Structures are given as C-alpha cells and as structure tokens.
Amino acid sequence: MELRQLDHFVVLAEELHFTRAAARLHIVQSALSASIRALESDLGTPLFHRSTKQVRLTEAGRALVPEARRTLRAAAVARESVAAVQGVTTGRLVVGFMQASHSYDLPELLRRFHTAHPKVQLRLRQAPSTELIEGVRTAQLDLAFVGLSGRAPAGVSVRTLSVGPMPLACPLGHRFAAAAPVPLADVAGEPFVDFVPGWGARTSTDELFRAAGLQRLTAFEVNDIPLFTDLVEQGLGVGFVPPGMAAATARLEYVAVDPAPTWRVAVAHPPREQLSAAARAMLDLIG
Template sequence: MEIRQLQHFVSVAEEQHFTRAAARLMVSQSGLSASIRALERELQAPLFVRTTRTVTLTEAGRALLVEAERILAQERAAREAVAAVQGVLRGTLTLGAEQCIAGVNVAGLLAAFRRRHPQVEIRLRQWGSAALAEQVAAGRLDMAFAYGTEADPEHLRSVALTSEPMTVLSHPDHALAASGAAPAPCDLGEEVFVDFHPDWGPRRVTDAAFAMLGVRRTVALEVNDVHSLLDLVGEGLGVAVVPRHFESKRPSLYATPLKETGGVVYETAALLPVPEATSPAAKALMALLEEETHGAHIDAGD
C-alpha cells in the first residue's frame, strides 16, 4: 500500500466521482481507476459501490477512510517537520473554530501567525464542537478551538483555555427582567428557548445542566450562528442560555446568571492530534497563543 494510492482513494471518496477526483489530482481517469483497483486487490475488499453517476463507500471503504486520512495527515506533518528543522515553516495550517469561542481572539491570532510565518497557507473552517473534534481526530484539521470535549486519548488531546458560567439572555420586557432574580433550570422549564444545534458547545453545556436536574425544555428555535440567536431573543421569541461573554455582544438584552448548574460550566480548549501527529504549523500557533496569553488577556472573538 502506497501513500499515492491512499491519496487517490481519499480524493475519490471526497469527490464521490472518478472523473472529478482525477481532475483534482491531475491524473488520468484510467490511471486513477487502476490505482483504486490495485488497492482493492491488495486489501481483498471492494472500497466503492460504483454507478454511472456516482460512487459511494462500502463498509470496508468507510473503515479505510478513517485510517487513510490519519496516515496522510501524519505524512504531511512529517514532511513539514523536516522543513521546520531546516529553518523554514511552510505548508498549510488548517484550523477549525466554533463561532465566538472564549479564550482566544481567532482573527487576531491568525493575523499575528501570518506575519510571523508568511509561507504557511491558512485555512479556517467553522463547525460545532462535536464535528470539530471528529475532524481533528480524523486528521482533516490540524487543530481546533472548541468546547472542551472529552478527548479520545489515541487520536485527540485537549489543552484547556478558559472556563466561564452560563448566562440567561431575554428581552428586557421579559418576566426575568422584572423579577431581577437569577433563575435556576427548574425555573425555566416552561420557557421557549432559542439555542444552537446539538453539537455546538453552548448547547451541550445547557443540555447537560438541565438534564442533571431532570428539567425538560423546549428548543423551538434552533440556529447555527450567534447573531441569529441574539436577533431572535431580541424580538422576544424566546430566551437563551449562553456563555457569559455573549452578554457584551447585545447589551440591549437582559442578562442574568444561571444558578444551580451543578458545577457545569462552559469550558473552551484547543483540540489537537496526539503529539507525534501534530503539525509544525499547529505547534507554532500554540506557541504564539501562549506568548499572547502571557502578555495580555485574549478576549473572545466577535
């Protein structure tokens, strides 16, 4: 099994089409097909179900994809490590981040990184924290800033950045503002909630806090960006439980702490592969982050 064959396999899996994959790899379609057939013969298993329009992974193909992506990420990290030893940091930094993550100003950090390492191409992807952890573990991302999920020690490690309590946001005319009292989850069971998709960090924290007390809640308005959440709360369509630093993003909303959370807080972390698979670019970004945090507090990004 050769690295080239794994590159061919991953490209076909991502494109779900031999012609598009061949164009992306700048190889002939016949050569690509022959490479995949040779890999299937070596593994003694079909990797794709082929139709006239598309190709899809078999069960064996799905199993290979996880390992192939990880191997290719390690191979790239090895090449970049050799270049780094020679005094030049180059290649690609593929970073993932959840929106408005606490503990790091992503835009400012990347700008400083580019000034220091201009030969490194920066790519940024935004997803929820669960998806980001999967992408890092699979080798598709060099690292990510996300909610501090429990790490898979074989493929993922988590470096804590910061933690903060949760806050309830509501319209200024809401009963919460009139009472002035900090509510507990049991006080909010009848409320209509605006919240993020289930794999977002703030949603996972809120779900855990309410589940711990056995309180059911209705998430009627589910969004995938921060400003939509704030807009919906601002129109009085529901309340939201969010990390405390969200308060500053819409001062017109009423904010009050959420109490009785059983110690559940919003924790953010840098998610990285295991040390031997961490790219030099990711290591350099973490080193820069440490410099910044020693020099001054890094506020949450917009």
C-alpha cells in the same frame, strides 16, 4: 501501497465523485481510476461501489479512511520535521472553529501565525464543536477551537483557553432581569431558543438540565447567532449563550442563573507526537 494512492483514495472518499475528485487532485479522471484500481488490487478488496449514478464506500473503504488520513498526516509530519530542522516551517495547517468565536480572537491569531510562518498554507473550516472534534480525531483537521462539554474522545488532546458560566439571554424588560440570580427550575418553564445539537453551548445546556432532572421546551433550534439574537429580542424565548457572545450583543438582557451551564473554550488537537510542525507552532503561539 503508495502515499499518492492513499491521497487519491481519501479525496475520492470525501467527494464520492470521480470527476470532482480528479479536478481537486489536478489529474485526469482516468489516472484517478487507475490509481484506485491499483490500490484495491494491492489490498485485495474493493474500496468503492461504483455505478453509473453514484460512488459509495464499501465496508473496507470506510475502515480505511481514518487509517489513510493518519498515514498521510504522519508522512506530512515527517516531511515538515525535516524542514523545521532547517528553521523553516512549511506545509498546510487546517484549523477548525465554531461559529461562537467571541471567546477568542481567531483573525488576530492567524495574522500573527502567518507573519511568523509565511510558507504555511492556512485553511479554515467552520462547523459545530462535535463535528470539529471528530475532524481532529479522524485527521481531517490539524487543530480546532471548540466549545467543550465533558471529556474529549480517545486520540484527541485538549488545551483549555477559558471556562465560565453561561448567562441567560432574555428580551429587554424580561421579569428575570430583576430577580437575578434566577433558579434553574424557574427557567425550565420558559420556551427556549437554542442552537442545533452539536454546538458546544447546546450540549452544555442539555447536560445541565439532564443532571438537574428538569425538562424544558426548545421551541426554536437555530444554526445562526444573529437569528438566535433576533428571536430572543422579539420575545419568542430565552436561551443560554457563551459569555463572549453576551459581551458582543447589547440588545438583550443577560441574566445569571444558578446553577448555570459551563462554557469551556478549548483547542482540540492530536497527541503531541502526532502534531505537524505547523500545528506545534500554532499551539506554541497560543501559549
């Protein structure tokens, strides 16, 4: 089994299409097919179901994906550690981030990192927090900025950047604006605009209502902050938002609720011993 074969396998597992995977790897399709066949022969089992219409992972293939990613990451860490001894940080750093990024200045952080480590290739991926944390756990991401609710899964470490209560966004002139802080039970009777499941803000809000034994009507589920703001502004509902989002948007009323869901911004990353030199440098820069 060779690292090159594992790299080919992971890319094909992500693309599930030989032509796209070969193009991404900058090799011809026949070379990719030969590499996968050699890996399957070495392991003694098929890793993909192939047909004229689709490519699917077998059960063995699904089991191999996270282990292959971890092996490739370990090899990258080894290479980068040798380079770091010589004072040069190299390699690739894949950073995940959530859409509600008002709580931290990611562009400024990336600028500072690139200035300090110009030989590192930076890659960004945006997704809901639950997907980002899973991406860190399965070695698809080196680290990720997430809205965290509860504990991170095994194999993922977190560094908290900020914690605070989430205000309730209401249309201008809403009756709650004159009654703050508003009891959570009073808020439960309002129609809600909320983010789709998987967003940190949504998870924190759901957990708060569940713990309080209250039910609410989520009338609108969105995956976009501007649309969220527009729907609340038009009086179609209320919704909890991260504190940074409230500070950046002045078109709404922001009301304190008691109790309020907690907004915890954190950096999720693998255990320290599994970090690449580039990831360690980024965490050191964050402080």
